[in-house]
Amino acid sequence: MDSTFIIEKSVVILVVFGITMLMAMYSTWAERKVAAYLQDRVGPNRAGWGGLFQPLADGLKLFAKEEFSPNTPNQFLFKVGPGIAMATALMTSAVIPWGDRFHLFGRDILLQATDINVGILYIIGIVSIGVYGIMIGGWASNNKFSLIGAVRASSQMVSYEVAMGLSIVALLMMTGTLSLKEITVQQSGMNWNVFYQPISFLIFLICAFAETNRTPFDLAECETELIGGYHTEYSSMRMGFYLFAEYANMFVSSTVLAVLFFGGYNYPGMSWVVENWGVNFANVLGIGALFIKLCGFIFFFMWVRWTIPRFRYDQLMHLGWRILIPLSIINIMITGVVLLRGEIFAYLGL
Amino acid sequence: MSIQEISLSGRKKVVSNKEMTFVERMYLIAIFKGLGITIKHFFRKKATIHYPEQVREFSPVYRGQHMLKRDEQGRENCTACGLCALSCPAEAITMVAAERKADEKHLYREEKYASIYEINMLRCIFCGLCEEACPKDAIYLTISKELVPASYNREDFIFGKDKLVMPLEMAVKNTQLKNAN
Numbered sequence: 001m002d003s004t005f006i007i008e009k010s011v012v013i014l015v016v017f018g019i020t021m022l023m024a025m026y027s028t029w030a031e032r033k034v035a036a037y038l039q040d041r042v043g044p045n046r047a048g049w050g051g052l053f054q055p056l057a058d059g060l061k062l063f064a065k066e067e068f069s070p071n072t073p074n075q076f077l078f079k080v081g082p083g084i085a086m087a088t089a090l091m092t093s094a095v096i097p098w099g100d101r102f103h104l105f106g107r108d109i110l111l112q113a114t115d116i117n118v119g120i121l122y123i124i125g126i127v128s129i130g131v132y133g134i135m136i137g138g139w140a141s142n143n144k145f146s147l148i149g150a151v152r153a154s155s156q157m158v159s160y161e162v163a164m165g166l167s168i169v170a171l172l173m174m175t176g177t178l179s180l181k182e183i184t185v186q187q188s189g190m191n192w193n194v195f196y197q198p199i200s201f202l203i204f205l206i207c208a209f210a211e212t213n214r215t216p217f218d219l220a221e222c223e224t225e226l227i228g229g230y231h232t233e234y235s236s237m238r239m240g241f242y243l244f245a246e247y248a249n250m251f252v253s254s255t256v257l258a259v260l261f262f263g264g265y266n267y268p269g270m271s272w273v274v275e276n277w278g279v280n281f282a283n284v285l286g287i288g289a290l291f292i293k294l295c296g297f298i299f300f301f302m303w304v305r306w307t308i309p310r311f312r313y314d315q316l317m318h319l320g321w322r323i324l325i326p327l328s329i330i331n332i333m334i335t336g337v338v339l340l341r342g343e344i345f346a347y348l349g350l
Numbered sequence: 351m352s353i354q355e356i357s358l359s360g361r362k363k364v365v366s367n368k369e370m371t372f373v374e375r376m377y378l379i380a381i382f383k384g385l386g387i388t389i390k391h392f393f394r395k396k397a398t399i400h401y402p403e404q405v406r407e408f409s410p411v412y413r414g415q416h417m418l419k420r421d422e423q424g425r426e427n428c429t430a431c432g433l434c435a436l437s438c439p440a441e442a443i444t445m446v447a448a449e450r451k452a453d454e455k456h457l458y459r460e461e462k463y464a465s466i467y468e469i470n471m472l473r474c475i476f477c478g479l480c481e482e483a484c485p486k487d488a489i490y491l492t493i494s495k496e497l498v499p500a501s502y503n504r505e506d507f508i509f510g511k512d513k514l515v516m517p518l519e520m521a522v523k524n525t526q527l528k529n530a531n
Contacts, residue, residue: 038388042398307388308381 004107013094013113020093024247025055027298031247034302062240070142070233077140082234082241085133089248092126095119096255097181098290099265099283111283112181119180120168123256124161127211131157133245134213134220138230149229152313153213153220159320160210160217166328167203170335171260184264188271194261199331201261203324208253210320213246215305222310254297258290265290413476413491415498416469418514420521421459422528427488428467429460434480434489442473443480460486467514471498471507 029044029051036043044051072078099111116122131154138150171193175183187193194201210217221229228234231242258264265286273282311319337344354364373379399406419427430447448465450458457463480489501507 034392037392037396040391040394040397042396042400045400303385303388307384 008107008109009113012109012111016093016096016098016113017090020090020248020251023251023298024089024244025059027247027250028058028243029055030298031302031305034299035306038303038306059240062237065236067236067238068233072140072142072233074140074142077136078233079238081133081137081140082238082245083133084136085130085245086241086248088126088130088133089245089252092123092249092252093255095122095180096252096259097184097264099287101279102283103279111287115179115181118178120172120178120260123252124165124168127249128157128161130245130249133242134230137234137242141230141233143233145226145228146230146232149220149226149232152226153230156210156213156217156219156316156320159317160207160324163203163320163324163328164207164211166325166332167200167207168260170200170328170331171197173332173335173339180259180264184259184266187263188266190263190268192261192263192266197261197331197335199327201257203328203331204260205257206319206324208257209301209304210316212249212253212301214250214301216308216311217316218310219313219316250298250301251294254294254301255290257297258293262293264293408493408495412493413478414494415492415496416474416480416509416514417490417492417494417516418467418511419488419490420516420518422521422525423456424518424521424525425455425457425459426463426515427459427486428464429462429486429488430464430467431462431485433483433485437479437483438474439477439479440473440475442470442475444468444470464511467511469509469514471509472504 032054033043033051044054047053047057069075069078094113095116097110097112097115101111102109134153135150138146138153141147172178174193174196175186177183177186183193209215213220220226221231226232231239234242265283267285267289270282270286273285356362421427430445432445432447435441435443435445444466445464445468446466447462450461450463454463476491478491481491498507498509
């Protein structure tokens with residue numbers, strides 16, 4: 001392995017890490033702005049132009065706060081919980097193709113930390129580990145409300161992972177690959193998967209809301225019932241990590257939605273741009289297209305938060321187990337029938 | 351027409367407990383309707399008043415801090431009849447009456463005057479009943495936009511004559527204005 005390869009990958013990883021942090025930071029600002037605008041207010045507007053320095057001020061405040069920890073026997077777990085939540089939130093972005101490839105310094109630079117052939121499984125696996133951060137934090141807090149919040153979060157995530165996985169199965173039957181890079185390449189032009197698998201998209205979208213603990217699935221931290229849920233006992237930057245991890249998760253979920261169903265970095269006329277204006281320029285536009293798509297999803301996440309009230313717990317379980325899972329299984333069967341229609345017709349002698 | 355059918359606002363809806371249809375039970379249409387309503391608010395004019403830069407407009411019938419008036423010759427109008435204190439629903443006004451000396455004719459208009467006149471600004475509700483009760487046009491609620499300043503001591507909110515009586519210069523100026531007109 002040559003050293004330039006390592007440098008190239010390190011740069012890509014650092015840039016992706018930085019962008020994820022930046023997006024998570026500014027998601028907090030965007031959330032407050034969107035919330036305010038949807039409620040006929042103007043939101044934060046004092047720190048910098050339009051309140052743009054608000055996330056910096058918030059971060060600084062969280063760093064400066066006293067790091068309180070409750071009288072719990074699990075000090076180690078209490079400290080490790082936010083770390084797990086943050087680490088898993090950041091790890092998911094490793095397999096996402098941010099663009100095709102730049103041609104710089106006489107070599108092709110892939111805009112992806114790693115193109116493993118089980119990309120989707122990797123994402124689902126890491127997201128499943130994310131629940132440990134919440135569970136451990138809630139458990140180690142030595143507080144009833146934290147524990148209830150953590151139990152709710154974990155049971156909700158476990159339930160919705162099933163539907164999420166099944167909804168992707170229908171998509172994978174069509175694409176025939178688990179690599180996110182190849183799935184993106186297959187959707188070149190306007191050949192987006194959402195037009196072929198709308199039900200799969202809908203189920204995945206609903207599950208993404210549940211996996212990121214966002215309204216209407218924010219039972220884990222519903223203020224009216226559980227104070228702060230699993231992060232009730234946390235303060236200072238440890239709580240900041242939990243909140244940050246939630247926004248990083250939202251960013252990654254939006255990206256996965258854009259990559260799987262909305263063509264990733266593809267945009268109409270990309271091949272024309274490659275021929276006429278060069279690969280690098282086409283890629284810059286592609287990254288822009290991906291960011292427009294994922295910012296649209298982030299906005300949608302926030303828009304829904306201020307529209308739909310929270311589910312009751314039994315409604316949540318009803319929706320997950322008795323509607324979404326059967327629906328995704330039916331979707332898989334229909335997809336299978338459509339894919340194998342030639343063989344079926346031949347078997348029936350038509 | 352029975353009482354159930356009357357709708358003064360014209361927006362009355364009779365709530366029914368009927369079984370929802372399959373489409374209604376999917377909630378998707380209702381959710382999209384809700385999203386439509388919230389996005390309309392996104393583009394609506396904001397109700398916020400950016401306080402230090404913008405100040406909310408005062409109402410034309412705004413009642414500000416009290417003032418004990420002087421007449422054209424700079425004499426205090428108040429005769430300490432106590433009607434304002436009697437009419438005050440919050441019991442914020444207290445006063446002590448005194449008799450005017452011969453050499454104080456230029457200070458007080460009537461033979462009796464208020465030697466102490468106090469309004470407790472913590473009790474006052476700015477209803478304006480004292481102004482209505484006053485037979486001598488002595489007390490007025492001004493349109494001054496100065497609010498009662500904050501303080502740590504309750505005593506600071508009891509405004510005596512030093513803060514209530516109209517400054518002499520103002521009375522002089524008013525007289526000049528009146529004569530000019």
